Amino acid sequence: MYNKIAIIGxxxxxxxxxxxxxxxxxxxxxxxxxxxxxxxxxxVLKNKGVxxxxxxxxxxxxxxxxxxxxxxxxxKDVLDGFKAxxxxxxxxxxxxxxxxxxxxxxxxxxxxxxLFRAMPNTAIAIQESMTCISHKGxxxxxxxxxxxxxxxxxxxxxxxxKLMDAATxxxxxxxxxAMRYIRANIQGGIEIGFSAATASLIAAQTVKGAADLLLLKxxxxxxxxxKVTTPKxxxxxxxxxxxxxxxxxxxxRGIVTSYNKILNS
Ligand SMILES: NC(=O)C1=CN([C@@H]2O[C@H](COP(=O)(O)OP(=O)(O)OC[C@H]3O[C@@H](n4cnc5c(N)ncnc54)[C@H](O)[C@@H]3O)[C@@H](O)[C@H]2O)C=CC1
Ligand SMILES: O=C(O)[C@@H]1CCC=N1
Numbered sequence: 001m002y003n004k005i006a007i008i009g010x011x012x013x014x015x016x017x018x019x020x021x022x023x024x025x026x027x028x029x030x031x032x033x034x035x036x037x038x039x040x041x042x043x044v045l046k047n048k049g050v051x052x053x054x055x056x057x058x059x060x061x062x063x064x065x066x067x068x069x070x071x072x073x074x075x076k077d078v079l080d081g082f083k084a085x086x087x088x089x090x091x092x093x094x095x096x097x098x099x100x101x102x103x104x105x106x107x108x109x110x111x112x113x114x115l116f117r118a119m120p121n122t123a124i125a126i127q128e129s130m131t132c133i134s135h136k137g138x139x140x141x142x143x144x145x146x147x148x149x150x151x152x153x154x155x156x157x158x159x160x161x162k163l164m165d166a167a168t169x170x171x172x173x174x175x176x177x178a179m180r181y182i183r184a185n186i187q188g189g190i191e192i193g194f195s196a197a198t199a200s201l202i203a204a205q206t207v208k209g210a211a212d213l214l215l216l217k218x219x220x221x222x223x224x225x226x227k228v229t230t231p232k233x234x235x236x237x238x239x240x241x242x243x244x245x246x247x248x249x250x251x252x253r254g255i256v257t258s259y260n261k262i263l264n265s
Contacts, residue, residue: 001064001141001145002064002065002092002142002145003027003028003031003064004031004032004033004062004063004064004065005021005027005031005032005033005063005064005065005066005067006032006033006034006035006056006059006060006062006063006065006066006067007032007033007034007035007067007069008035008056008059008060008066008067008068008069008070008078008082009035009036009068009069009070009071009074009078010034010035010036010041010042010045010052010069011036011069011070011071012122013069013096013120013122013124014034014036014067014069015034015041015042015045015125016120016122016123016124016125017067017069017096017120017124017125017153018032018034018045018050019045019124019125019126020124020125020126020127020129020152020153020154021149021152021153022048022050023125023126023127024127024152024153026149026152026153028049029048029049029050030049030050030051032045032050032051033050033051033052033053033058033059033062033063034050034051034052034059035052035053035054035055035056035059036052036054037054039052039053039054056078056081056082057081057082057085059082060082060085060086060091061085063091064090064091064092065091065092065094065146065149066082066086066091066092066093066094067094067095067096067118068093068094068095068096068097069096069097070097071097072097072098072099072100072265075095075097075100075104075105075108076108079105079108079109080108083108083109083110083111086109086111086113087113088111088112088113088114091113091114092113092114092116092138092142092145092146093105093109093113093114093115093116094116094117094118094146095115095116095117095118096117096118096119096120098119098165098168098172098262099165099168099262099265100117101117101161102115102116102117102134102135102136102161106136106137112137113137114135114136114137114138114139114142115135115136115137115138116133116134116135116138116146117133117134117135117161117164118131118132118133118146118150119131119132119133119164119167119168119171119172120150120153120154120171120172121171121172121174121175122175123154123175124153124154127152127153127154128154129150129153129154129155130154130155130157130171130174131150131153131154131155131156131157131171132156132157132158132159132163132164132167132171133146133147133150133156133157133158133159134158134159134160134161134163134164136161165259165262165263166259168262169255169258169259169262170255173258177251177254177255178207181207182200182203182204182207185199185203185206185207186199186200186203189202189203210224225239
């Protein structure tokens with residue numbers, strides 16, 4: 001019923017969402033329209049059968065679900081550009097934009113369109129996103145539809161909007177934090193003897209396995225750490241040195257700094 005999806009802003013996240021929709025077969029290519037000013041960057045999606053255009057009005061007219069994926073400072077102009085085309089009986093508006101409240105969108109569109117905020121991460125391209133969602137003015141069918149859409153693209157948590165900035169840091173910035181952790185592992189792995197390629201494989205698969213132990217077994221990290229740390233062994237020696245150097249503390253402080261950056265923007 002809400003088959004046609006417009007993604008307004010085909011940048012890093014917008015294209016990742018389109019890729020995930022295609023990979024999951026949630027959408028047929030012809031049912032997705034993605035917009036951007038520089039269309040050359042969208043050729044890959046065009047070659048897969050996705051509609052590409054620089055015309056947001058055309059995209060909105062030809063869609064049921066409108067996903068806003070522009071930068072925060074672009075939202076006002078973008079919404080002003082197509083709000084006249086929004087039909088409360090037809091459209092659902094979903095913003096993935098950091099720091100923009102549902103109320104901001106409501107004030108901008110001045111219509112009773114069902115409004116969603118979703119905070120995915122770039123792993124949405126491979127159906128492995130963590131997406132936090134809140135909403136206003138949507139009926140149960142619309143909520144179920146949007147929840148189902150993002151569930152096809154990873155895991156979903158329905159949250160209170162007041163937690164959306166925290167969700168942005170933990171779930172979306174978290175991809176970059178995890179990558180930096182993996183990169184440091186690769187650097188360490190090379191120093192102790194592996195080629196970059198083998199170190200990358202070992203580091204990434206080890207992190208994936210560790211995450212799956214938590215996700216699939218519902219374990220607590222410290223339970224799993226206990227299983228790895230032989231008394232007087234090398235794991236606890238390494239872990240304790242990392243903690244002496246401020247490992248957990250630096251991560252916690254980084255998360256809080258990211259959060260404060262959103263609050264003060
Ligand atoms: N990159 C990420 O991991 C995540 C990003 N976000 C949020 O998603 C939004 C987009 O982020 P990115 O994709 O990283 O930014 P980006 O800069 O890569 O993408 C934004 C795109 O919008 C396009 N654009 C600008 N004005 C436009 C207009 N008038 N009409 C159509 N397209 C227009 C730009 O050309 C650009 O391609 C941001 O608000 C960000 O906070 C949220 C979660 C994760
Ligand atoms: O860094 C940023 O502002 C955005 C928000 C989440 C991921 N990237």
